[in-house]
Amino acid sequence: MFDQQGTPEVNHSRNMTFHDTGGGYFGVCIVNFLLTLVTFGIFAPWAYVRCKRYIYSNTELSGSRFSYNVKGGSLFFSWFCLFVFFGALEFAIIKQSSPLSFCLLAILILFMPYLVIQSLRYQMQSTTLNNVRFNFNASGFKAWWVMMGVPLLMLAGVLLICSMIVYTASSASLFEMDRIVITIVIAMIVGILGFGAVQGVAVGMWLNLLFNGLSFGTQKFAATVSVKKCVMFSIIGMLLLTPFLLLVLKLIAPTIVHVVLSGGMMSPDELASVQGTILICYFIYLFGLIVSFSYLYVMMRNYYYKHVLLSEKIAFRSTLTLAGFVGQLVINGLITLCTFGIAYPWARIRYCRYLAKNTWVDGDLDDLELQDHDDKIATDVVSRISRGLVPNLNL
Secondary structure, three states, X not given: XXXXXOOEOOOOEEEXXXXXXXXXXXXXXXXXXXXXXXXXXXXXXXXXXXXXXXXXXXXXXXXXXEEEOOOHHHHHHHHHHHHHHHHHHHHHHHOOOHHHHHHHHHHHHHHHHHHHHXXXXXXXXXXXXXXXXXXXXXOHHHHHHHHHHHHXXXXXXXXXXXXXXXXXXXXXOOOOHHHHHHHHHHHHHHHHHHHHHHHHHHHHHHHHHHHHOEEEOOEEEEEOOOHHHHHHHHHHHHHHHHHHHHHHHHHHHHHHHHHHHXXXXXXXXXXXXXXHHHHHHHHHHHHHHHHHHHHHHXXXXXHHHOOEEEOOOEEEEEOOXXXXXXXXXXXXXXXXXHOOOOOHHHHHHHHHHHHHHOEEEEOOHHHOOOOOOOOOOOOOHHHHHHOOOOOOOOO
16 A cells, blocks of 8 residues: 555546536526625625535535535624624724724734634534545644744744845935845845745645644544745745846836826826836736746645645645646636626636646545544634634635
């Protein structure tokens, strides 16, 4: 069953299958849209559950289909409580109520990771395959360290370094524009690399926390995701975005200077030229984001799938390609945009079929002793509030 490296030998290999072609999902989306509209948004949680349930019920693995049993009423209560909380936070900030703002932000920072963990547990326990439920368990303190502690400390360090770099140009005069521009570019590059490192560490730690706390019935998942690899992928992804940012800066800088020197007084032709430049820069930046995100998602997914095991018998593979994934995002985006959202269901189904086709399970699932776990869904107030906090988990 195992090779010399401890990886399960591939005796059986199968990919997931997605069955719908879009028509059925279009009907679900139309009904959801109309009911959400006539109820002034109140139906939104039930609409979300109906969409998710439809997607799960059309995803098949080895002849069995997934089932999503989250209740719309549970999400409604959770979303309402979260809406009240964030509404209170926004109100306190607008009214400049420092004590209330500080208290609400402290609650958010201290308890949000715990709520995320509780929400994930509810989502997993409400997801079944072959009548066996998934589950998730993790330490609240460890979750806080992974989601808040480490990222906040690293971000503070990156901001401090960038501020120090920018400060070196504070004494420069307007006649030393080259020095100012070079300093800004250096600070931007350091910021991008620093943010990439923060993102990589956070993602790597999160993936280990997630998969090592995940189980299928009584069978446990295990993962050995390298944080260094995640940092490398993240930095490369950010570097892929850098040329697009520099190109945007090169195109927009003369425009900004012209607007400043003209005092905002421009002829219609000049105004049209400025608007055209801004629009071009926006599309360049958007495409850069797509390329950067696609690289990061594809490389991360292909990597961590290879380092996750179920019960030391079942391995996983992801066979996404960068070109294929970029094509999915661009084509699906154009399909949705050009039809003013009408073709979104087909774009969504097209994306689901692509992911399913490139998601593989290696190993004989019949070798697993499938038995449901005994954990019950928590019903305390805090758990109920958390249920809608992370309504979607795409792996």
